[in-house]
Amino acid sequence: EDQVTQSPEALRLQEGESSSLNCSYTVSGLRGLFWYRQDPGKGPEFLFTLYSAGEEKEKERLKATLTKKESFLHITAPKPEDSATYLCAVQRGSGNTGKLIFGQGTTLQVKP
Amino acid sequence: ETGVTQTPRHLVMGMTNKKSLKCEQHLGHNAMYWYKQSAKKPLELMFVYSLEERVENNSVPSRFSPECPNSSHLFLHLHTLQPEDSALYLCASSPREGQGTQYFGPGTRLLVL
16 A cells, blocks of 8 residues: 655754654655645645655755655755645556645744 | 635535535646645545546545536535535646646635534
8 A cells, every 4th residue: 555654743943953854655666756845824835856766856955865765855954934844745656647645744843 | 816726715614505616727737636635634635637537536425526617627516514524625736647746726724514
């Protein structure tokens, strides 16, 4: 059964304190792993897609990496505006309907 | 309007009511999705439409009835809902069917009394 588990559930950081969010997955043939950001009262916003183990993507203070079993979202020197819920999702290789299987998310709070 | 819009943003309904949620995408995309987001649970896919044709129904109860009259509009018709159906309902779109990079609307917060 396809499954995505994110940890920790919640994370509190001081501004400038770097850390990582984890996304462990089990999927029958990975087609892609996706990171989204969700602010309160809004829909998820796409951040990154990773397709194969060893791949890395960066955007400002965020860097996503992928292995065969998990993905990390590294946050370097975070700012209060990085506070949000970060969602990880996988898409399996078979089928083509775009179905994403999401984890429960990690809620990040960055204090000034 | 830009991106994906949803109306209403908030909805309270009784178990015997009939209501509809509306989604409109202004991105020229061909695929549209309905998701359900409940408290403490992962985002869950409900339906997928590609060029107005339903291509996935993720075992959703018949009290939820989707409609896609054209590639820009998506509706979710609700009738005889249960309190456990209270959730945030999110609409999304992608350029083509099968793409995991999806653009979400702000959602409709539904409360069933």
